Structure formats: C-alpha cells, structure tokens
Amino acid sequence: MFQPNLMDGGHHQLHPLEMAQNNSEGDLARLRDEEFDSTKSGSENQEGASGDDQEPRQKKKRYHRHTQHQIQEMEAFFKECPHPDDKQRKELSRQLGLEPLQVKFWFQNKRTQMKTQHERHENTQLRAENEKLRADNMRYREALSNASCPNCGGPTAIGEMSFDEHHMRLENARLREEIDRISAIAAKYVGKPVVNYPILSSPMAPRPLELGVGGFGGQPGGEMFGGAGDLLKSISGPTEADKPMIIELAVAAMEEMVRMSQLGEPLWTVSLDGATDVLNEDEYIRTFPRGIGPKPSGFKSEASRENAVVIMNHINLVEILMDVNQWSNVFSGIVSRAATLEVLSTGVAGNYNGALQVMTAEFQVPSPLVPTRESYFVRYCKQHADSTWAVVDVSLDNLRPSPTARCRRRPSGCVIQEMPNGYSKVVWVEHVEVDDRGVHSLYKQLVNSGHAFGAKRWVATLDRQCERLASAMATNIPTGEVGVITSQEGRKSMLKLAERMVISFCAGVSASTAHTWTTLSGTGADDVRVMTRKSVDDPGRPPGIVLSAATSFWLPVPPKRVFDFLRDENSRSEWDILSNGGVVQEMAHIANGRDTGNCVSLLRVNSANSSQSNMLILQESCTDSTGSFVIYAPVDIVAMNVVLNGGDPDYVALLPSGFAILPDGSAAPGGEVGPSGSLLTVAFQILVDSVPTAKLSLGSVATVNSLIACTVERIRASLSCETA
Template identity: 45%
Template sequence: MDFGDDQEGGSESNQHQQQQQNQNQRRKRYHRHTPRQIQTLEAMFKECPHPDEAQRANLSRELGLEARQIKFWFQNRRTQMKAQHERQDNCFLRQENDKIRCENIAMREALKNVICPTCGGPPIAEDYFDEQKLRMENARLKQELDSVAGLTAKYLGRPFTQLPQGTPQMNVSSLDLSMGGVPMGGVPMGGGHHQPFGGGLSLDLDLLSGAGLGMPLSDMPTMHLPAPVTEKERPDMAKMATRAMDELIRLTQQGGNVWVKIPGGDGRETIDVQEYDSIYSKPGSSNFRAGDIRVEGSRDSAIVCMSPVNLVEVFMDPSKFMEFFPSIVSHARITDPLVNGLNGRNESLVMMYEQLQFMTPAVPTREFSFLRYCRQIDQGMWAIADVSADMQREAHYGAPPPRSRRLPSGCLIADMTNGYSKVTWVEHMEIEDKSPIGPLYRDIVQSGAAFGAHRWVAALHRACERYASSLEVPGVMHGETTGVTAEGRRSMMALSQRMVSSFCGGMTASPQHQWTTMPGAAGNEVCVRVSMNQGSQPGHPNGVVLGAATSVWLPVPADHVFGFLRDENTRTQWDVLCKENSVQPVSRIPNGPNPGNCITLLRAVSSSQTPQGGQATILVLQESCTDASGCSMVVYSPIDIPAANMMMSGADPSGIPLLPSGFAIWPAGVGGGASTSAATPMAAGCIVSVAFQILISSLPSSKLNAESIATVNNLVSTTVQNIKAALNCV
C-alpha cells in the first residue's frame, strides 16, 4: 500500500473542503439591508449622490457594511433615479405630443371651413402649404427622432419604441394636404354598384422616406412591441404557456361538444363559445365579454409534405414563418427569447409579435403580442401553442391592455413517415374591430374565413408543396420544367418568392402603410399610397413609387377568373402593357400538382420597331398560385433582359429590382358574402383585388403631381374594365 498517495489525496480533499467553506462564508456575507441602513443611505444620497472614498468609509463603519457594498448601493440608486426621471420625461413628452396633435386636428378642421376671398370657393391647398418645405422638415424631424431613439436604446440596452402601446394614433399622414377627406371605409362593387370609401377628395399622401411599400417593419417607429419580460415575470409566463399547451392538446382532440362542423365545409369546424366557456373558464371567473368583442374559433387539419422537425423550425423562425405565409403574416419577430429549447426546439418559449393581414387595403391588420411554446409531447409528435400574455402586464407599463388577443391556440404536428406530417390547427382569438372593414370583405372576415384555421392550413399545404418543388422531391413534382437549368431554376424560384412576398406586403393596411382614397374612373374608388426608397434596400428601385389598389366583385367563379388571369394566351385582353403584343412563355417551373401553381417567364414581342431596327421586347416574371381555401394570386413584375439573363444563369437574384403588381382572388357570395365551401367556390362569384406599383421618379426629392395620380387611376380603372369586358361582366 502506498501511503504517500493517501496523504496527497487527503491534502487535496482538505483543500476542496476549505474552498467550499470559503464559498459558504462569502455567500453568508450577502444579506438584505436593514431599515436603519437603508434610511441612513437614503439620507446620505439626498445630500451627496456621489460620495467619495472617505465618505463611503465612514458609512461602512457606521452601518457595519463593506465599502464595496456601499459603492454598489449608490450606483444602483443613481441608476434607479435616472430611470425614474426618464419615465417622468417620457410622460411629459407624451402629454405635449397629445396637446400638439389636438391643436393640429383643430387647425385642420378650421381649414376645412376657410373660404377663398377671391372666388368664394374652397381654398387650394398649395396656397397654404409649401409641400417641399414640409417634406424637408419631416425628414429632419425623423432624423432627430432616430438619433434620440438610438441614444435611448443604448442606455436601456434594448430597442426603443418611440410610441408605446396605447398612445393614441391619428389616422393622418405626415404630409397632410387634405381637402375634406374622409378615412377609408368602403370598396367598389361590381355590376355598376358602388360603395364609397369616403366622401370628398383626399390627398393625404405620405411622402416620408420609407413610409410605404417594401419598408422593413422592424424600422417602423409605430409598432406596438411588448415590454421586455422581467425576471419576476418569467415563472408566470412559463405557467401561462404550460396551461395554453394543455388546453391546445385538449382542443385538438376534443369531440363534438366544443366543435361544431360547418355544413358543406369538408370537415372544418367552428367553436361553440358557450360550451367552451363552461369547460375551460377558471373557477369563479366571469365569462362576460364586451359587446364589441367577437370570438373567432376554428379547427381544421391536413396532411402536408414536410417532416415535423422542419415544420417546427418554420414556426419558431420568424423569417421562415413569414416566407411560408406571405399572404397572412405581414410581419413577425421574436421580441424576447425566454427559454432556449433542448434537442432542437423542444421546450422553447419565446415572446413574439406579429401582424396578420388580408390582402386588401379595405381590411385593417391585426396585431398580437403572444407567447409561443414548442414541445415534443411524444415520439414523432410536436405541439406549438400560442397565447397572449396576461393583459394586466401591459397596464403595468403604462399602456391600456389590448382588447384583441390570442386565446390558447396553435397546431399539433404528427409524423406520418416518408417526410409527411398531419397538422391539426386550432385558431382561437378575441377580436375588437377598431377600424371599419370594407363591405365587400366584412362577411369574409367576421365569419372567420379570412384568418381561421382553414385559411392557415390551406396556406401551409400550398407552401409545403412549393418548398418540395424547390427541392424536386419525387411524388410532389408534377409537370416538366422547361427552358431553364437546375441553377437557373433555384434562382428563378428565389426571385419569384421575393416578388410574391413584396406584393403581399405592399397590399397590407397596417398603421405603417397609410392608404388614401382617390376617385377613379368608371365608378371605381382607388386607394393610393406613395413610398420612397433611397438605396438602403437592395432589390427595390430607388426613387418615388406610387402604389394603387382597388377591389371589385365579379359574378364569375373564382377558379375561372384565376385561370383567365394566369393564362398568357388571354393576357392581351386585360394587360395594358401587352396590348397588341404577342405573349409567349420563355420558361416554366411547376410548383405542385395543380397546373395553376407555376412560375413563368413571359416575353411580349411588340409589332413596333425599336430605333435600332429590331422588335421591342418586354420580359415579365409571373407566379400564379391557388390553395384549398379558394384564395388565388397572380403576381408579376417586368424585368429587363440583363436581369433575366443573370437569373437564368443561376446567379444570386437578390439585387434585381422588382415592382410587383397583380391580383388576389377570393371566392365570395353575392355582393361579397363569404362562400360557405371551398369545394364549391363557383357558387356565386368572387372578389378580385387589383394592385399596381409604378416608379414615377428615380429622384427621392421629386414631388407628386396630378398627372401621376391620373396615370395610376387610369391604369387601374382600365384594367378592371378590360377584365369585366373579357368575362362578360359589364
């Protein structure tokens, strides 16, 4: 036996015990200050917030504290006092801001009643406002605001929201040239009938840089992002997410007591609100809801061609989530990653913010801040649960609690082997409709068809088909790719994906995207929005872009309208640019089993001669898609020949500028009522939203003139009339 080793081992054991004793002693030294110590420190802080070393030493002897503790206490107290002053300053600034807003409204109302002394008519806005000076002043103020926000964010250690949730938002643009305008409240109807958006001519054209089409919402100052979750709140958030997960699992497996099948709805179900409240309400709680609060609850399921692990990654990654649902999610971001998951995404918990849209300016977006909880509940079985955080925490941070919120909802994902999954989706929310909804879309939205589970599942099924087509998965590819190599195929699909996302984002009616109603020809009201890009966004043309959109009801089945608009053989009947031109497909990429889901590069050859003696050629990139909900899109954008060659060669297409235009088609009953079944979308008719983007100047400082507005008005109205004439709807 070697005793030397035992002695050495004993020495190491003694050292370890001594280290533990020292650590325990250090832990014991941490203790809360007594009331007397706090009172003495507070009195000293009032006299001298920055004590020197001698003063700290005297306090240490007097209070029995270490000098290091004294130093840290004063540092923390100064930080706390600075934060209190910051909150007071913010409250004062908000009050001043509200006061200025009220004065601005009063001045605008007074200007409406001003009479021109010369002719006795209403005044001309240009005589009272210098548009160029206002634009420069707005740009200067925005720079100052961004500078202050950057300094505040640096101090707070987190992104700063200039307008906290609950601050009154005025529905006016930064450059207000209003002449008796009324906020948008309606859309045109087909068959010669007309429901106005508002009375009078409105020129509220927002010319702020980046305030329109294509602007990343992360740069917008008016987003209602939630306050960061504190350490004290984290346990409550975890409990809330766990309860939501349990309720979601029960709802996905619940029988006919809670869910009611829609007649002719192919298995779709809506929630029985009274039955739900009786089962899931907390003991002793009240189920009272205000009269202006609606409950939307629905359930649907489908088998999609994607594995559960990949689907989980889509739901937990905001960028992929937006890419999969461009027609529903206009913006999504993680505002607070609370718990990082194990073994992939299992047990992940995040605080998310999202904006949900319906592709028309007539339907306002929905904003939610909620918890998203991901858990693997069994082998090959995942669940994603969403629930709005406790509304009381919003009031704690000085904002009124939101009245629209997500109730426990989400999806259950089951592995079906061979790369397929069964997704059971539950969508459940309480909604307060603050802004008016256009009459064409009112039934679609209030019935739950616009944001319900069936809409999500159909969009997910379509996105999975598109993703599988990009990978050329056997059994999903239908049809042959023509006129393009494998590298060119990937580049063409990436460019088309960006085009569709930009088109959908340009149609949103969020507070960051202000629309103005303009009178159009042939009884159509046209919504107009102006935006500017100063080169900060690759893939967007520099200059001033004018966007316009309108909606019309057609007594034609939705699938017939979709087939007509996507067919290159009938394009000359409605497309003003391709009038009297020969349109031919250059290449085509299928995007799933439905032949209507494809990406096409079109070439329009004009009969006229170019100055060089050749024929004029127009190239158009187009994507058409439809899903099980009956929602269809035809999106296109002209591209020049060098860009097309670069795309076809397989190069990175991210720098190719696009100005997407197109159509969104939704099956609807007579006059715009929601269709009861996607299986029979041709029962009554459809609603078609038409949207165009035009680059009116490559100079960001250019002024908008009446000629530009008249051009886009004429373009939209002519296109609508051409479509009606071709479909015999005049």
C-alpha cells in the same frame, strides 16, 4: 371404505355450505389457489367430513376432476356470462351431467382466479409506472441542481429562474401528486407504501392563470375605442416581473390547444354543411374555465379547426414555425409583419423542445379594405412524444394593455405528427377574439364566415407552400417538355426571386398600420388607395419614388374562373395595358404543386413597340381552396439570364403588381365557400421618379389612377361577356 359423493346422494354427506363454514380461511384460500386451473378446474367434492370442529377428521377430502368437455363448455359459457343465475346453472348442469352446486362452485373459483390474475397484472403495471416516475424525478432533481445562469454561467439565484427550471418545478409538483396517488394504490397490493424520493419544492407561490380577470386593456368590461394604432412599434419586450406569468400562461395554453385539437363533441360540433368544425362557446368556457380572461365588450369570437397531411418532415415544420423570418415568408399572404421581441428559452437537447419566444405580428387579408389584426403574444414549442410536436400562441395583451388593441389570440396553434415518407399530419386550431367593425362591407361576409383569418386558410397555405418547397428541392425534372427549367441551380434562383416578388406584393397591398393610404374617389372603379415609398439603398427595388395603388371590388364570377383568366398568357392582352396589345408567350416555367395553376413562369411580350420588344415578365400564380394570387413584375433580360444560370437573385430589382382573388364568403352546398362571386384586389407598383428626393406630382397620381381604373374595367368587361 367407499364414501358416497354428491352424485350418489348418500345420507352421511353434509350440505356443502355447512362444510364451507367448517373450513378455515387458509383451507379456502388453498382450495382456490391449488384446486383450480384452466385445464383441471372443478368444484370441491368433499366427502365424509365431520360436522364437529373438536373431533379429528375421519375422512379425507376427495376432489372431483371435471372432464375436458365439461371444462370447455363452462369456459365458453364464462366468457359470455361470468355470473350465471339459478336457471342458467341448472340448465348448464343438466347439459353437462353435473349438480347445480358443482357448477356454482366452478364459476366462483373461476371468478376468484381471474380476479387474482388481474390484481397481479395491475400490481406489476403500478410498480413499473412508479419506477418510471422515480427515474424522472431523479432526472429533474439532477437538472435543477446543475442549473446555471445563462448570462454569467454561475449558479441560478432564486428569482432568476430560467424557463426550463420553472417548467421543471411545475412538472415536479405534478409528479409529486402522481407519485402519492400511485404509492397509495400500490400499498394496497404490495403491503407497504412506496418510498418517495424528495422533490425540490418551488419557492414561488402558485399564481392563478386568470390573467385577464381585471378586464382587457385595463378597463373592466370596457369597450375599446380609437383607431388602429401601430401596436407593433410601441410594444417592447417583457420585464423580469412578467416572465413567471408568461411561462405559466404558455404552459396552460399548450395544454388547452392540444386538448382542443383532440376533443370532439360537445366542444366541437359539425356545421350544417358538414365541412367545418364549429366551437360551442358555452362548452368551451366549462371545459377551460381558466384562461386569459373574459371576452372584451364589443369583441366577437372566431374559432376554427382544420387538419391536413403535408409533404414536409415534422422537424422542418417546427423550425419554420419557430423562426420568425421563415414563418412570415411561408405565410406571407397572412402575416404582413412579424418580429421576435425576446427569446426566453431556445429549447433543450439541441432542438426547439421547450423554446419560448415573445413576439408581435400583424395578420392580413390581401386587400386595403380589411384592417390588419395586430397581436402581442408568446409562442411556445413542446415535444409531446418522439414523433409529435406542438406550437402554441397566446396573447400577452393584459401585460401591455393598449386602448387601440382590436384583437387577441386565445390559445392557437398546431399539433404536428410525423408520418411515413417525409410527410406530416397537421391539426391547426385558430381561436381569436376581435373587434372587426372596421371591415369594409364588401368583405364583411367573408370575415364573418371565419374563412378570412381561420384555420382553413393557415392549413391550405401551409400545404401549398410545402409543395412549393418540395418542388424547389426536386431533382427528377422531366426534360422532354418545352420551356421546363431543368438546371437545379437555375430553378432555385428563379423560385427564390419569385418568392421575394410575392412577399413584396403581399406586404404592400393590405391595410397595414405601416402604410399610410390616401383614398381617391370617383375613378370609375371602387375607391382606389394610393401611397408612396422612397427607395434608396434597397438592392431589390429600383431607387427613387415608388407609387403603390390598390383597389378591391366584387365580380359575379367564381374565383377559379377569374384565376384561370388572369394567369393565362393567351388572354393577357385583354386586360394588360402595358403589353400594348402584343402577343405574350411563355418562355420557361416551373411547376410547383399538384394544381396546374401553381406555377412560376417567365413571359416575353412580342410587341411592335421596339421599347417593349425585349421586355420579360416574371409571374407566379398560386391557388388553394381559400384564395388565389397572380403576381408579376417586369424584369431585365440580362438579370434574368444570370438568375437562370444559378446566380444570386437578390440584386434583381422588382416592382411587383398583380391580383389577389378571394371567395366572397357565400355559403354553398358541399361546404365550399364563394362559388357565386369573387372579391378581386388589383394592385400596381410604379416607379414615378428615379430621384429619391423628388416630389410626387399630381400627374403621376392621375396616371396610376387611370391605369388601375382602366384595368378594372377591362377585366369586368371580359368576364361579364363570358357570364352573359
């Protein structure tokens, strides 16, 4: 017999809610699983059901199949509003010719189906993640079981763990927590807990990372006094007892530096000029409460972040950073001296992943008026993904407290990401605490701005040096331009010679603790610093006594104008006393960057003086957004012919002189630094006696003092005329 449905409003039909109560839980689950799908969704239309559970059902259930149009309309509404209210259900039922309860049940079933699908998908993901953790855990266990002593080849004894093993133990502890968490979640869906594989527990109690709680330099909250001692000479490698703490500190520093490279506000805020990121120190302490201890009394914080895309493969960049010689050469304008005291780990799988080195370094500004910053730190390299690496430094001063320490590095370094076509994206974080009270007033503003030692200077130098290295490897050299060196071997030899010249200049111009400067006053220029060095067996420097002199002063001229004036051979006679008024002509050059100012040149001085008629000058000029150099040295014409033919440049004797040009630190619109003036350092190296055992005469000091004072006066006069 035909039974009335809900649309007919028959008096034998029970209310749907009553029927739902009479259904068992199995019936309800079956209705939700079987009744509803994306093309045949519909509300249950039960007809003639008995209200008495004790009596057999007299009528069969009947399902109402919605039309395709009704399903599409409700599907569209569900995407916008999965939980419609009464008013919305009534309006929808009126539009589709359905009862509000039919609409209500359809949405209930739809939500149930979506939840079931989501749970199945999440369960699948949890299973896959758990399987991955199992595999990683088994791999670590196998590596630990096969660990051997790097010295004797035997099994590793407790207390002599390598860095790799210790790191694996830390990773295993984290994996145990992760597996337990995922196992608990998976049990909710799978119905039983996932079996945990046993993990080798560390026999060592966890150490706190607050290595500096006792204060810096061994004095809680004490202020550092005394002059800048030669920290690099006094520091030795770490002891066996220090190594576990160094490893833990390196791992924590890596995590902190990577997070600092990624986080935005409120940790980093944009400066008023919109050009730089400024660290919120209060937020930093809240975000990273565990570290190397509180800031020492009298110290100030410097923190900066910068990024760039550079023309170098990411693997090559990592190799440069992890090789102390390559690192100090590439950053010779910033690193005056550096050494690796001990290599705790060389890495795994034939690369620097996991490499750990204890190092010392001295960081400089190219001027004798800014004290260098000495640092004793650990450097840690880690591969975070197939194409992303990170290298971090963090100070170890608390392991070797020194009353003369004036700088310590909080986690600083860079994240390197592979880019197409041999490029890499570099994000650099520089974070130090320093006592900079020894900085001369001329350079106070530049140092206080953070640009003297900050991340922007590191990144700008790296970008420029990557272009220089790419130029040295270039093979498609245009042949039409006069003076261009097209020989691949000749280009490499000349660039290598120029690199040594720049490194020698930068190492000899700063206020390094390796130098003993004597100050000469009342010279007409600002104070001149002089020092002597004896050269005996150095094939790259003429034998005898070498006198170095340097001075720094301010010019009311933008740095770019000073740079263009000093590098131009046509204006050289205006300041170069040694050219004796002769015409200077460029014979050959090598362009090594996007900026036309980045160039290595070979100059000839055409002088009436016969003794100078054959003199050649090797010159390198380089510039970026943070500073510029013009460095030159007289060279022997016969030796340069050997170099241009691809010969070994290491035996060409050089005494470099030149200029370092920095902005004065004034803020400007657009974020550029120092358009109002320049800080210019002038430095000369002169052989005053070819006999190494000879004594330095006062006449030689007076001569070089006069030379540098006259050069300064000529530069001031020439540039002042232009700005007048």
